[in-house]
Amino acid sequence: MTTSKKRSSCPVSSTLDIFGDKWSLLIIRDLIFSKSCTYGDFQKSEEKIATNILASKLKALEENGIIKKSRHPESKAKVLYQLTQKGIDLLPVLIEINLWGQKYFEVPKELEPIINAIKKDKAAFIEVQSKELMEASGL
Amino acid sequence: MTTSKKRSSCPVSSTLDIFGDKWSLLIIRDLIFSKSCTYGDFQKSEEKIATNILASKLKALEENGIIKKSRHPESKAKVLYQLTQKGIDLLPVLIEINLWGQKYFEVPKELEPIINAIKKDKAAFIEVQSKELMEASGL
DNA sequence: AAATTTGCTTGCAATTTGCAAGCGCAAATA
DNA sequence: TATTTGCGCTTGCAAATTGCAAGCAAATTT
Numbered sequence: 362m363t364t365s366k367k368r369s370s371c372p373v374s375s376t377l378d379i380f381g382d383k384w385s386l387l388i389i390r391d392l393i394f395s396k397s398c399t400y401g402d403f404q405k406s407e408e409k410i411a412t413n414i415l416a417s418k419l420k421a422l423e424e425n426g427i428i429k430k431s432r433h434p435e436s437k438a439k440v441l442y443q444l445t446q447k448g449i450d451l452l453p454v455l456i457e458i459n460l461w462g463q464k465y466f467e468v469p470k471e472l473e474p475i476i477n478a479i480k481k482d483k484a485a486f487i488e489v490q491s492k493e494l495m496e497a498s499g500l
Numbered sequence: 501m502t503t504s505k506k507r508s509s510c511p512v513s514s515t516l517d518i519f520g521d522k523w524s525l526l527i528i529r530d531l532i533f534s535k536s537c538t539y540g541d542f543q544k545s546e547e548k549i550a551t552n553i554l555a556s557k558l559k560a561l562e563e564n565g566i567i568k569k570s571r572h573p574e575s576k577a578k579v580l581y582q583l584t585q586k587g588i589d590l591l592p593v594l595i596e597i598n599l600w601g602q603k604y605f606e607v608p609k610e611l612e613p614i615i616n617a618i619k620k621d622k623a624a625f626i627e628v629q630s631k632e633l634m635e636a637s638g639l
Numbered sequence: 640a641a642a643t644t645t646g647c648t649t650g651c652a653a654t655t656t657g658c659a660a661g662c663g664c665a666a667a668t669a
Numbered sequence: 670t671a672t673t674t675g676c677g678c679t680t681g682c683a684a685a686t687t688g689c690a691a692g693c694a695a696a697t698t699t
Contacts, residue, residue, distance in 0.1 A: 369546040370546075370605075370606065371547075371607075371608075372598050374529075374547055375601050376600060376605075377597075378522070381521055382520055382522075382687095383517070383521075386516060387513060390512045399645080400645070400647075401644085401646080407507075408510075411687075412646085412647070412689095412690095413689090414687065415646095416648080436644095437696060439644095439696090450604075451600060453596040453600070456596075457595075458512050458515050461515060461592070464589065468510075469510075472510070472511070521656095539677050549657095550656075550657050550659095551658095551659095551678070551679090552656085552657080552658090552678085554678090555679075575675095576664090577675070578676065640699100641698100642698080643698070644695105644698085645695085645696075647693085647694090648694105649692080650691090652687100652690105655684105655687080656683100657682100658681105658682090658683080659680100661678105661680080663678090664677095664678105667673085668671100668672080
């Protein structure tokens with residue numbers, strides 16, 4: 362088991378027991394915003410996660426029911442990683458992190474459309490994206 | 501300097517460069533929801549942070565402009581830790597983490613009032629709390 | 640049949656975290 | 670005034686986590 366004990370009964374603390382590291386939420390980000398779905402996809406992202414760390418984080422996310430593995434439709438050599446409903450429900454968290462980040466950091470131009478869509482109508486953005494992700498995960 | 505280089509220009513990544521650990525957001529949680537404002541207050545919380553970790557996280561949060569230190573009105577031996585506007589702007593992130601956490605974990609009864617207030621009218625909750633925090637920080 | 644792709648594992652060094660003790664200054668107590 | 674206690678840390682060291690580089694089996698492509 363990779364699962365460790367909860368530090369307290371506080372929901373913030375329990376959530377950080379899962380995501381309180383530099384990588385887990387970046388994997389979720391890629392699943393949500395880049396539609397990444399294979400091991401190789403995650404390795405391609407800009408931050409260049411080490412392969413052993415990627416493997417261990419994917420395992421932990423799966424054990425926590427945030428993502429699930431399934432057969433890739435194209436090839437038996439590939440693995441398809443998909444968000445569960447529990448994982449899709451992290452969308453609002455990712456959105457708020459995005460908004461805070463764009464407020465206090467320089468953000469590349471190519472991300473402006475997404476940020477603007479979020480700002481224009483947050484509820485609608487969540488609605489549309491959630492449905493898309495649920496369809497992608499067969500939910 | 502405790503500050504380290506950014507892994508990428510992505511706002512999520514940049515944000516996690518600051519908060520991507522098990523403790524930083526718990527300190528923010530205490531500043532926001534428990535009105536903690538001294539070193540001793542932070543040490544009292546349920547998760548029992550080690551004193552050297554607390555010191556290093558407070559330093560990093562200060563260097564990143566999330567919190568600021570000032571003289572305590574009661575005593576020269578105490579230090580007053582306060583959120584900056586940048587820190588107060590994390591309230592929506594903390595709220596979404598709270599909501600996700602209460603959906604997927606057992607949460608103690610004493611936290612239900614806050615969760616219910618958030619669910620009833622999120623925008624109003626943010627409005628009220630932000631003003632309270634700004635007043636507390638003299639903004 | 641050989642080379643390449645894919646999703647990992649393994650070993651080891653570097654960094655971060657956690658525990659326990661201690662320390663200087665301020666404030667309360669005797 | 671002398672002593673003890675409270676507060677905000679620092680220091681040393683062990684344990685755990687992260688990061689780097691290499692390697693590897695099964696599937697796929699050439």
